[in-house]
Amino acid sequence: MKIATFNINGIKARIDALPQWLDEAQPDVAILQEIKSVDEGFPRELFEDRGYNVETHGQKSFNGVAILSKLALEDVTRGLPGDDSDDQARYIEATVVGDHSSVRLCGLYLPNGNPAPGPKYDYKLAWMQRLEDRARALLAEETPFLLTGDFNIIPQAEDAATPDAWREDALFRPESRAAWRRLLALGLTEAFRARTQGPGHYSFWDYQAGAWNRNNGIRIDHFLLSPAIADSLRDCQIDKDVRGREKPSDHVPVWVDLDL
DNA sequence: ATGGCGCCCCGAGGGCGA
Numbered sequence: 001m002k003i004a005t006f007n008i009n010g011i012k013a014r015i016d017a018l019p020q021w022l023d024e025a026q027p028d029v030a031i032l033q034e035i036k037s038v039d040e041g042f043p044r045e046l047f048e049d050r051g052y053n054v055e056t057h058g059q060k061s062f063n064g065v066a067i068l069s070k071l072a073l074e075d076v077t078r079g080l081p082g083d084d085s086d087d088q089a090r091y092i093e094a095t096v097v098g099d100h101s102s103v104r105l106c107g108l109y110l111p112n113g114n115p116a117p118g119p120k121y122d123y124k125l126a127w128m129q130r131l132e133d134r135a136r137a138l139l140a141e142e143t144p145f146l147l148t149g150d151f152n153i154i155p156q157a158e159d160a161a162t163p164d165a166w167r168e169d170a171l172f173r174p175e176s177r178a179a180w181r182r183l184l185a186l187g188l189t190e191a192f193r194a195r196t197q198g199p200g201h202y203s204f205w206d207y208q209a210g211a212w213n214r215n216n217g218i219r220i221d222h223f224l225l226s227p228a229i230a231d232s233l234r235d236c237q238i239d240k241d242v243r244g245r246e247k248p249s250d251h252v253p254v255w256v257d258l259d260l
Numbered sequence: 261a262t263g264g265c266g267c268c269c270c271g272a273g274g275g276c277g278a
Contacts, residue, residue: 009266009267009277010266010267010268012267012268013266013267013268034267034277036267036268060268060269061267061268061269061275061276062267062268062275062276062277112276112277112278113278114277114278152277152278162261165261166261166278169261169278170278171278204278206261206262206265206277206278207264207265207266207267207277208261208262208263208264208265208266208278209261209262209263209264209265210264211261211265216261218278220278250265250266250277250278
């Protein structure tokens with residue numbers, strides 16, 4: 001089962017590039033972030049015509065997540081538990097059933113958190129604590145799951161072309177990376193690093209200052225696999241070439257192939 | 261790593277992202 005994550009930076013702006021990538025990459029599941037659309041405004045027919053079931057959790061102008069799946073999506077829930085006052089659309093869950101096992105898909109758009117320190121950074125760290133709590137609950141009930149999406153976390157210095165430029169940034173500050181390591185310490189497997197070592201692998205290049213042409217990128221889009229499905233990992237790749245196309249998002253797709 | 265880019269919004273320039 002091929003499962004991809006892709007921060008598309010606006011569905012209206014990616015109305016051609018997203019279907020084009022889907023048609024060639026042929027993921028069974030695509031988990032999207034930053035659709036920047038309300039649910040009613042999401043062009044679901046575009047994907048339904050390609051055989052995808054569509055579940056969205058959107059809001060006006062900002063944020064918004066979605067799951068496209070060629071397999072049926074069951075028990076869809078919207079929003080990250082733990083704060084009823086949080087009205088930002090950043091989280092969606094659904095279950096897909098494979099040939100011999102099912103998996104709970106947790107699609108997330110983790111807050112950026114800049115400027116740090118400050119209230120936006122506090123929100124990011126609190127959100128990460130809620131995510132950890134949610135992962136603990138899924139582990140406790142022995143539900144096989146994966147967390148994927150735009151984590152807005154640079155895990156290590158090797159995940160940035162210019163790490164020194166990020167030292168004070170919310171994506172790389174010690175508290176952010178400590179929260180990331182607490183997730184891993186639950187026993188979760190980071191899919192990309194289970195397959196590929198070393199620097200130079202990025203999933204985001206800023207639109208500004210020629211970042212793409214200079215390969216000044218960061219790796220912030222991730223898959224975390226629960227212990228029950230970690231052994232089913234067959235492959236994990238970054239579709240880097242998508243960044244060099246016509247009217248690209250600033251992120252590129254990352255995908256896993258799981259034997260489910 | 262921000263001046264620079266690009267997206268959003270009923271309309272123009274400010275908020276936001278990373």
